[in-house]
Amino acid sequence: MPVRESAGGDERAFAGAASPVLKLLVVSVTFLFIGTVQGVLQTFPAIAAWLRGAGAAGHMIDPLAHAHINLVGGVTMGMMGLFYFVLPRLVARPLYSARLADVSFWLSFCGVSLFSGSLIVLGIVEGRMVHAGMSYPQALAAVGPIHHLLIVAGGVLMGFGYWSFIANVYLSVFARRRKHATAVSASPLLKVNTP
Secondary structure (H helix, E strand, O other): OOOOEEOOEEHHHHHHHHHHHHHHHHHHHHHHHHHHHHHHHHOOHHHHHHHHHOOHHHHHHHHHHHHHHHHHHHHHHHHHHHHHHHHHHHHOOOOOOHHHHHHHHHHHHHHHHHHHHHHHHHHHHHHHHHHOOOOHHHHHHHHOOHHHHHHHHHHHHHHHHHHHHHHHHHHHHHHHHHHHHHHHHOOHHHOOOOO
């Protein structure tokens, strides 16, 4: 990102945030597009009937996967990008860590993708079993522990992604201020000599 002077001061402090911001916004728009296409497909009568007939397996596709693609993948990741763009300008200092911003992006992206993708694939696989005559508990048992492992792994990745984002925001706002406040209070010019 080119360095430029603006009314707000030197823009060099914000150069490190450009990459995670762009990645988060592009991924956000992509998830919103995927979620919108999925939502439209789910309104087709044959697909809607299949989802209803699949019971709990269909419920994993709509509303669970659909909601996570749109809200967690689209809206939340878009908000993360917005925070990473606006926060350095509000506090007039760079993000605490560009590396932590990148980590939060990849963990969140992989988590949302694995979680939502698992819900869709497992919903289709288990839904086909239900439509073939199995009950949902039988279909779940036939799939085995991979059902829970995939969903939990996606959830854990999402969780770590969002916690690393929260830590980066918190540290960007407060850690530098504390460091500055400590340096100011330790300054010999500000000490009061008492007799």
